[in-house]
Amino acid sequence: MTNASNADIRHFLEQFFGTDNKFDLGKIERGEGKQAKIRPWVELLTKGEPQPTILPCWRSESVDWYAIALSEHQLRSLSEELMAFVGPSYSTFRGQRAQLNLQDPVELAVYEFTGGAVVKLSGQATTIWEALERMRRVNERRVKRIADIPRPTGRVLRDFYMALQAGDRIAAENSLQYLVDQHRLDALNLLFLRVQLLAELEQWNELLTLPELGNLLQVRRPFAVTQALLKAVYRTELQHFEDNNAPGSAVAYFQEVVFPRYNNLLAVRAGSKIPEVLKLFMLLAVGGEPTKPALRDELLAIGEVEETHRSYLQRLAALLRDATPNSEGDPLQQAEQLSKNGDFDQAFSLLCNAPSSKEKVRLLLQCAYELQTLAVEKAVLQAFDELSADEQTALLKVRWNQDFLTQLRGSQEGTTKDTPTALSVPTNWLEWLSQLDKKPTWERALYTARQGSAEWDVTSLLMQPQAVAEFYELLNKVGSTAESVLHDALPYLLGFFQKDEQFPRGEFESLYHSLLELLVLSTEGGDADLVLFNDLAIALLTLGVNAAKYTEIVDYALELWQRFASPKKVDWVLDLIDVLVSYPCPVPEKREQLLFAAAETLRRFTERIDEVQRGIFRALVKDLQLGESLSDLLGEQASLVEQNLEVEANIFQKLKSKSVLIYTLTETAAIRVKSILEAACKEVTVYLSHDKGGNDRLRQWVRNSDIVVMVTASAKHAATGFIEANRPSHLAPIILVNSKGSASMLRALREYLAG
Incomplete structure (x- = not known):
């Protein structure tokens, strides 16, 4: 909250020092007794320009x-200062951002005021207070620094979508807050981004309880937002009918509840092949008034549908036995009527095969406005190119036609009057890269990349001869002609693959290697970027790499x-080394080089490394049989992981007589976590699962385990939804973890137990 008003600050302080906090705001401000020493910290917010501060909460x-903190930059600086003055020597603080409990009134107030830009620490009160006072006195003598240079909006959006790709909600929220603080986007576009955030993280209930939902259903939305809302509706309202094999009940509930409430979402499908969207539109075909046999047949004809989803679509379709109506007649007249009825999907389908005419282009423009897909945009421009010059001129006399066509075509610099305008809309990544190479200033490049990531089919690259080789060459070529655009498009490329x-x-x-290199070149060290680096490294190691490629991966990591x-x-590098230990290693000395580099950092920051990290590091050293080389760091009595968990025993003793389920596809990392937990707490029961689908055993574990840890970074598939549905x-x-290594799993579990 960079622009916090006096009223905002006052409200926050009254909430923070409320009934759940034994410290009294009135006594603090009046300087009464021992609570007077809190007053300078409160005044950092209330006197002059609000500054980051540290406030205590006394519970029992x-x-x-x-x-x-009031910005992400301030949070980074504040965290570094806390590490220097307090750190793990005196407190529980290890550099991590706080995981706030929004059921707690104090922590809810903190979250609402900061948007999550906060860290939390505890420990021996007197010692911490002395350290904080030293920090405050040093800061009072410090020369004020110049304000941050604003970050480009494209870079902030790049980091937002990278965070979504990595499943890192905090990082995504921080990017959104930056856009709010800097007034970069209007309220509606920020709302669209929030919808996509909640959908990507599968927070369906939270999405459908947004205060702005009513307005959201009424306004014109990007189809990505509509698609997110459709998925949320299906998952929350209709999924249980499918799970219980009750298609008839699903149709009845759709007619009585879902359609009256969400009919505005069902105006267009826009060619979406997402299973939840297909099922909703099949329910519309079967249960709508009137029924839509043509839509039913169109949905059944879609080829790229997984068998489990296709089976349910067929069971729904069987409830409508009407024959497909006769489609003979003038396609333009039919398309006109369908458009008037709001059925733009079917209208577009008919227009694709209609002969060229001004009327066809006019109707296609309406479809493009409503459907908002690249496929429709290209069809409009192709149809426009086929018109005679006189017909084009007549069409452009209507201002709306002219403005919308200009928007679709973008700037036409470098083209001639004979250049087909349809070429401005790519149909795959090869065309996108080629156009960006020819025109590095292409203004619709990022919009097209974001749309194409969702619309284009990955298998098309396999069907075109030499497509992969061309992609590889173009990616490298564009890196030198339009570097910043390519960097900002990275999350869409990653998401596509x-x-x-x-x-x-x-x-x-070869493409994964290129994306790995692009990530290294474009990153500023954000947590989400590093998580995605590990994901790509795992993908390459899974496929198997030769010595040269293995060396390249480790060199990037170094x-x-x-x-x-x-x-x-530290958690990131330990996770990566953990992964490298789990896969075949054609160049052992390279893997050891990364371990030694990490060891140097552990040695340099030894006071700030906690025992979980030390324990994992020692386990890795033991696995690689490098104990003699690092004996000075490990210590003579540190040969076993169990001997190095004494400091952490208190926190993990909270697991006594409890059961923990760890779900991850990275089995080796889970086994390491299991061994560390069992060494720290003899009476804990740890279950491991890495199944890609639900089963009775997993259901029992989910329903009966005291704690469930789920690694969402391992991929979203049937099992993750199964776990959420059965908890x-x-x-x-x-407990959701967005990184696949053992360090991240232990960190999330430790923070949960400490919280």
Whole structure:
């Protein structure tokens, strides 16, 4: 909240020092007794320009400190100062951002005021207070720094979508907050981004309880937003009918509840092949008034549908036995009537085969406006190109036609009057890269990349001869002509490949390497970027790499570590080394080089490394049989992981007599976590699952385990939805981890137990 008003600050302080906090705001402001020493920290917010501060909350027998920042930059600086003055020597703070409990009034107030830009620490109260006072006195003598240089909006959006791709909600929220603070986007576009955030993280209930939902259903939305809302509606309202094999009940509920409430979402399908969208439109075909046999047949004819979804679509379709109506007649007249009825999907389907005419282009323009897909945009421009010059001129006399065509075509610099305008809309990534190479200033490049990532088919690259080789060459070429655009388009490229059901594919190995290089070149060290680096490294290692490619991967990691090595990034490098230990290693000395680089950082920041990290590091050293080389770091008595968990025993002792389910596709990392937990707490029961689908055993574990840890970075598939659907609401919520390594799993579990 960079632009916090006095009223905002006052409201926050009254909430923070409310009935759940034994410290009294009135006594603090009046300087009464021992609480007077809190007053300078409160005044950092209330006197002059609001500054980051640290406020205590006294609950029963303990005190927690909340480091409050008003921007992401301030949070980074504040975290570094806390590490220097307090750190793990005196407190629980290890450099991590706070995971706030929004059911707690104090933490809810902190979240609403900061948007999550906060860290939390606890420990021996007197010692921490002395350290914080030293920090405050040093800051009072410090010369004020110049304000941050604003970040480009394209870069912020790039980081937002990278965070979504990595499943990192906090990082995505921070990017959104930056856009709010800097007034970069209007309220409606920020709302669209929030919808996509919640949908990507599969927070369906939260999405459908947004206060702005009513307005959202009425306004014209990007189809990505409509699609997100459709998925949310199906998952929350209709999924249980499918799970219970009750298609008849689903149709009845759709007619009585879903359609009256969400009919505005069902105006267009826009060619979507997402299973939830297909099922909703099949319910519309079967249960709508009137029924739509043509839509039913169109949905059944779609080829790229997984068998389990196709089977349910067929059961729904069987409930409508009407024959497909006769479609003979003038397609333009039929398309006109369909458009008037709001059925733009079917209108577009008819217009595709209609002969060229001004009327066809006019109707296609209406379809393009409503459907908002690249496929329709290209069809409009192709149809326009086929008109005579006189027909084009007549069509452009209507201002709306002229404005919308200009929007679709963009700037036509570097083209002649004979250049087909349809070429401005690519149909695949090869055409996108080629157009960007020819025109580095292409203004619709990022919009097209974002749309294409969702619309284009990954298998098309396999069907075109030499497509992969051309892609590889163009990617490298564009990197020198339009570097910033390519960097900002990285999340859409990654999403396109990573959402492929057969990811990773051996045919795309060279492309994955190029994306890995692009990520290294474009990153500023954000957590989401590093998580995605590990994901790509795992993909390549899964496919199998030779010595040269293996060396390249580790060299990239060494470069990242050299640039961003810090206590906050230790978990990342330990996760990566953990992965490297799990896969065949054609160049052992390279893997050891990364381990030694990490060891140097652990040695340099030894006071800021916690025992979980030390334990994992020692386990990795033991696996690689490098104990003698690192004996000075490990210590003579540190040969076993169990001997190094004594400091952490208290926190993990909270698992006594409890059961923990760890779900991840990275089995080796889960096994390591299991061994560390069992060494720290003898009476814990740990279950491991890496099934890609639900089953009775997994259901029992989910329903009965005290704690469920789910690694969402391992991919979203049937099992993740199965786990969420079967977790009882009265039990502890699922702990989500967005990185596949053992360090991240232990960190998330430790923060949960400490919270």
